[in-house]
Amino acid sequence: MAKPKSEDKRNAILAAATQVFAERGLSAPTAAISSEARVAEGSLFTYFKTKDELINALYRTLKLELSDAMMSGFPRKQGVRHRLEHVWNGYVDWGSAHPEGQLVLRQIQVWGGLTEEVKAATAAAFGEFDRIAEDAAEQRVFRDMPMPFIWAALVSLADMTMEFTRRQPEQAAEYRAQGFALFWAGVARK
Template identity: 30%
Template sequence: MEAAIRAIAEQGLGASTAVIAKSAGVSNGALFTYFETKADLLNQLYIELKLRKAETTVANAPMDAEPREQLRYVWYRMLRWATEQPLERAALAQLSVSNDVTDTSRAVARKPYAEVEAILDRCRANGTIRDASPAFVASLVMAMVDAAIDGLAAEPDAAERHAAIGFDALWRAIN
């Protein structure tokens, strides 16, 4: 999986199984012992990366806190994951737009984020986007997360300030 993450992050979805296998220190044929097709590998990798991200961003969320504090926790954990795992973030970005990743894999990968969706629902219950679909809200939030991450990368000396400004903007957008 680590070899696939690196190859896809660096070369995109066109990274060959031969490159992935070589990086993993196995033969191309051996790779297909574990994955029937490249599409199977991509689906497993997508699920694996989403679960890793969930472990970092959702685990130990303060569920007894106010919704704003719950959301703040998830926000900062997402920023932390993205800055600490740039290859995983790059590979996941590629996989997220892949036609090879099935609806079934996407559904499996969404399950650990049910609590985040619940947090967002509580945060927007009385806000201007209360009637928006959960998919739209998730897209909006992820766009703001991505913008914040790009800002942190561009100006690392102002990372803390940008993270706080980004969260305040997110809060105002959904509440």
């Protein structure tokens, strides 16, 4: 009879994969992940049939953690600016607290091996962004720019803000507020 899978062991493998991929990139061998997780290499493949499956599971896990951080206490009835600032704060706080996770998410996003199932599941977790974009367009809150360009600006400025926050954590709140103010000044109509 097969031994039941342990959620703790699965989580240890995912945590180890985050650490190893952050240090060595997605090409890091699974043996390094198994070693970091302190499991036999064969155990990794008990939980994830292939390295691609592991990477997809890790992406899904990290994106759902990020979504939880960004959407906790989300002010659905507030205006676009207030909702977007809430999302910004959650994103910057999560990325500042989890630099390895943030780095690995960026690596996986350009990897090209995400399954449609994982893309759909993670997109659903961020559905509130679509509503913010729809409300912003309807209310003509943003300048005439493509929405993907606006989201890319948000991510780039948030990444910069996280980097400053990691260097000077005592100024985290100030950097977070200044970063959002810079983003808003660039995309909002006057």
